[in-house]
Amino acid sequence: MKKLNLLLLFAVAFSCTAMAWDNRGHSTIAYIAERHLTPRAKANIESYIGGRSIVYYAAWMDFNRSTPPMDVTRDWHVDYWTNEHRTDANGNPQPPCSVSQIKRIVSDMSDFRTLSDSLVSINIKYLVHLVGDMHCPVHIDFPTSRPMKVTMEKKPVKVHAMWDAYVLNSKHNGTSPMQLAEEFDILSAEQIAKVQSGHPDQWHLETVEISKKVISMLPENKKVTYDNYLNEAIKYAEDRITVAGYRLAAILNSIFDK
Amino acid sequence: MKKFITIIVALLTIQSASAWSKAIHAGIAAIADANLTEQTKESIRQALDGRNIVYSAHWMYDMEKTKGFEQTKNWRSVAVAKNNKPLNPKKSLHHKEDIVRRAQGLEALAAAIRAIESEKLSKEELANNIRYIVTIVGDLHCPTHYIYPEALELRKMSFTYNKKQSYVSYWEHTSVAGTFNWKSNEFVHQLNRKSAEQIAAITKGSITNWVTKNAAEYREIYSLLENGTTFSQKDFRNWQNKIYPISTEQVAIAGYRLAAILNGLFDSNVPNVKIK
Amino acid sequence: MKRLILAITITLIAASTNLCFGWGRDAHAAIAYIAERHLTPTAKANIEKCIDGHSIVYYASWLDNHRAEQKSWGKLAHVAHYDVATCEPIGKPYKQMKSTINKLKKYRELPDSALKVSIYHFVHSFGDYHCPGHVAFYDCSGEKPKRLRTSSYDFYLKTKKTRMQYHKLWDSGIVQMGQPGWGYMDWGHALDSSISQEYIDSVTAGSLKDWMRDIATKTQKEYRIYEKVPQKDKDAADNELSVVDGDMMNEFYEIAAKQILIGGLRMAKVINEIFGE
Numbered sequence: 001m002k003k004l005n006l007l008l009l010f011a012v013a014f015s016c017t018a019m020a021w022d023n024r025g026h027s028t029i030a031y032i033a034e035r036h037l038t039p040r041a042k043a044n045i046e047s048y049i050g051g052r053s054i055v056y057y058a059a060w061m062d063f064n065r066s067t068p069p070m071d072v073t074r075d076w077h078v079d080y081w082t083n084e085h086r087t088d089a090n091g092n093p094q095p096p097c098s099v100s101q102i103k104r105i106v107s108d109m110s111d112f113r114t115l116s117d118s119l120v121s122i123n124i125k126y127l128v129h130l131v132g133d134m135h136c137p138v139h140i141d142f143p144t145s146r147p148m149k150v151t152m153e154k155k156p157v158k159v160h161a162m163w164d165a166y167v168l169n170s171k172h173n174g175t176s177p178m179q180l181a182e183e184f185d186i187l188s189a190e191q192i193a194k195v196q197s198g199h200p201d202q203w204h205l206e207t208v209e210i211s212k213k214v215i216s217m218l219p220e221n222k223k224v225t226y227d228n229y230l231n232e233a234i235k236y237a238e239d240r241i242t243v244a245g246y247r248l249a250a251i252l253n254s255i256f257d258k
Numbered sequence: 259m260k261k262f263i264t265i266i267v268a269l270l271t272i273q274s275a276s277a278w279s280k281a282i283h284a285g286i287a288a289i290a291d292a293n294l295t296e297q298t299k300e301s302i303r304q305a306l307d308g309r310n311i312v313y314s315a316h317w318m319y320d321m322e323k324t325k326g327f328e329q330t331k332n333w334r335s336v337a338v339a340k341n342n343k344p345l346n347p348k349k350s351l352h353h354k355e356d357i358v359r360r361a362q363g364l365e366a367l368a369a370a371i372r373a374i375e376s377e378k379l380s381k382e383e384l385a386n387n388i389r390y391i392v393t394i395v396g397d398l399h400c401p402t403h404y405i406y407p408e409a410l411e412l413r414k415m416s417f418t419y420n421k422k423q424s425y426v427s428y429w430e431h432t433s434v435a436g437t438f439n440w441k442s443n444e445f446v447h448q449l450n451r452k453s454a455e456q457i458a459a460i461t462k463g464s465i466t467n468w469v470t471k472n473a474a475e476y477r478e479i480y481s482l483l484e485n486g487t488t489f490s491q492k493d494f495r496n497w498q499n500k501i502y503p504i505s506t507e508q509v510a511i512a513g514y515r516l517a518a519i520l521n522g523l524f525d526s527n528v529p530n531v532k533i534k
Numbered sequence: 535m536k537r538l539i540l541a542i543t544i545t546l547i548a549a550s551t552n553l554c555f556g557w558g559r560d561a562h563a564a565i566a567y568i569a570e571r572h573l574t575p576t577a578k579a580n581i582e583k584c585i586d587g588h589s590i591v592y593y594a595s596w597l598d599n600h601r602a603e604q605k606s607w608g609k610l611a612h613v614a615h616y617d618v619a620t621c622e623p624i625g626k627p628y629k630q631m632k633s634t635i636n637k638l639k640k641y642r643e644l645p646d647s648a649l650k651v652s653i654y655h656f657v658h659s660f661g662d663y664h665c666p667g668h669v670a671f672y673d674c675s676g677e678k679p680k681r682l683r684t685s686s687y688d689f690y691l692k693t694k695k696t697r698m699q700y701h702k703l704w705d706s707g708i709v710q711m712g713q714p715g716w717g718y719m720d721w722g723h724a725l726d727s728s729i730s731q732e733y734i735d736s737v738t739a740g741s742l743k744d745w746m747r748d749i750a751t752k753t754q755k756e757y758r759i760y761e762k763v764p765q766k767d768k769d770a771a772d773n774e775l776s777v778v779d780g781d782m783m784n785e786f787y788e789i790a791a792k793q794i795l796i797g798g799l800r801m802a803k804v805i806n807e808i809f810g811e
Binding site: 443 | 559560563588589592595599600603717
Binding site: 042053 | 712713717719720724725726728729733781784787791
């Protein structure tokens with residue numbers, strides 16, 4: 001239980017930042033995607049990122065979100081529930097953030113060879129991260145769930161923080177993302193094709209439904225244990241990470257396999 | 259803020275008694291996985307909904323608080339007699355010491371193997387019994403999971419390095435991690451290097467033979483420390499250098515033996531590992 | 535918030551001694567693993583035969599762990615010395631590494647124990663020398679080289695509450711902070727996915743001396759890791775010390791990533807040349 005307490009404390013520490021997955025989760029998503037890139041797409045992508053793997057940049061947006069000029073991306077990580085559009089300073093409604101960014105980048109990159117190398121490179125870093133973020137249940141920012149707290153091991157923790165830092169690691173903190181990808185990437189070709197079908201807007205709605213589900217699963221007394229919540233939540237986390245990996249591959253292949 | 263950091267640091271340094279870390283359990287399972295035959299892998303994949311055994315390496319621990327799985331807390335260690343043979347459960351179950359009564363790991367392993375051999379399990383039961391085997395075989399290669407009823411005081415041995423620490427906890431948490439930060443796939447890269455002859459020697463005999471052999475060897479770890487020693491930084495490092503070759507070797511052995519058990523159960527071309 | 539996370543991490547680094555946080559280990563293992571990925575099958579088999587069938591990665595931090603056991607092991611350098619004016623390697627660290635590589639060239643004639651220690655020394659210190667935090671400059675204009683206050687050992691940093699030696703940040707913090715949760719195989723995979731032969735050839739061209747000069751030159755002119763922190767020593771008051779911030783960590787982390795790859799590729803070249811036949 002030592003580990004649980006520790007992770008919980010980290011979770012509390014991280015609770016004011018909207019991190020979605022941690023580095024392990026994001027890296028696993030990138031690994032899964034990489035396993036499903038076509039050789040041509042992989043070669044094209046890596047030629048823009050110095051021969052590195054996309055895994056290297058999986059959490060790059062989290063590490064570089066505070067300093068200008070990257071601070072403009074600060075709010076890109078979170079989506080809002082479709083019925084609760086946020087407004088900007090002028091009162092104009094804001095669309096879901098990561099989804100709209102993903103759509104914009106995909107459109108901008110339709111003919112990536114006409115763009116500057118640095119723009120393609122940074123767009124790859126954005127996509128690798130944001131497709132992961134848009135599949136994280138708690139990164140849908142519900143008005144009701146935002147301040148919600150639960151108790152784990154007698155310590156209060158925000159639901160968002162619990163998901164960011166704890167759910168996946170409560171089972172997998174001895175496993176590297178490379179191994180996790182191997183363990184999660186087990187769907188058949190047909191199943192993968194089904195997961196990859198559709199459009200970011202539909203995927204967003206799916207995440208909204210799953211977000212509601214993981215919030216509704218919380219025990220009434222808000223005292224979270226493995227038995228009443230975590231064992232089930234872990235399955236959702238693994239599923240979302242796997243799905244995000246497949247879809248990231250689909251997006252990257254659609255851009256770079258040419 | 260200061261208090262907060264202090265709490266975290268304190269928590270990190272607390273050595274609570276549990277078992278091999280998750281990374282080690284996953285490492286053992288990964289070494290085993292690398293030594294499964296294709297037939298075994300396929301059968302296990304079907305039983306575990308497409309997953310491999312690494313995924314379930316720590317499962318028995320994850321479930322310890324789940325209703326219906328409470329008894330698994332007693333399945334992690336084994337009590338042995340002075341001649342290192344496992345205690346008969348009739349004796350151990352009525353022993354005056356709780357820690358001996360709770361050392362039913364070998365019995366649980368045998369029950370899981372027999373259950374799978376019976377071929378009468380539901381899908382869920384089959385999956386759970388595979389997972390039990392994966393976790394228990396790992397634990398039965400952790401030296402501190404051997405209970406010597408005549409020498410229970412060994413479990414109270416401690417040393418001081420920065421602070422007072424339990425020797426048992428050191429073995430479970432730090433005997434590998436004090437030297438290597440390996441993740442599960444890295445355990446395979448580092449330790450899955452034995453020749454066919456070496457593997458045959460490691461997996462020879464019955465599970466009870468393995469336990470008896472382990473019990474004898476693991477007694478020796480208590481002679482590696484003079485109880486109450488206070489270490490300087492240099493002495494502590496030198497002392498750890500004697501421990502890590504032993505602990506990593508046990509991880510490798512556990513992996514090969516786990517593979518032998520599973521191959522015996524799921525590959526018709528491989529003979530079963532006998533329990534006795 | 536970022537400060538808080540950083541403060542916690544740095545505090546953990548500062549507080550960790552026997553904990554499983556040996557972050558220097560990750561970088562060493564990553565360098566040796568990248569080297570291993572570039573060994574020819576013959577070279578890999580030959581060098582592993584010399585070290586009881588283990589991977590070179592197994593011994594990547596052996597020298598750190600075992601150096602106190604024998605005097606001769608303790609004398610092997612981990613930090614490289616350079617003439618500040620020319621960035622030429624000077625003194626014992628360079629001589630030792632050169633001598634070790636020369637010994638390895640005759641590995642078939644070496645007694646077993648000497649061969650093993652030579653391999654352990656090479657796979658560790660060669661990695662250390664590629665860490666900018668292991669570069670120390672000397673003023674060589676006088677009769678005797680005089681060490682300058684430009685090594686990571688001389689400077690101190692702080693987070694909100696913790697003081698730490700700059701060296702410790704390089705040895706322990708940067709790699710782990712960069713990619714928490716990763717193992718050395720993740721590092722190898724991520725950095726060394728599809729680098730071009732041209733790149734490999736360009737960074738592995740030259741001799742040990744050229745490579746060391748390259749590291750010192752980059753440290754001095756490109757990475758400038760000593761200029762980027764106010765140069766305050768151990769005795770400086772808390773409020774004079776520079777605070778480690780996230781941007782600085784990101785920048786150092788990128789430097790570390792580059793050097794890990796280069797170190798691994800060069801290590802492979804040496805091993806392939808010696809053990810590849």
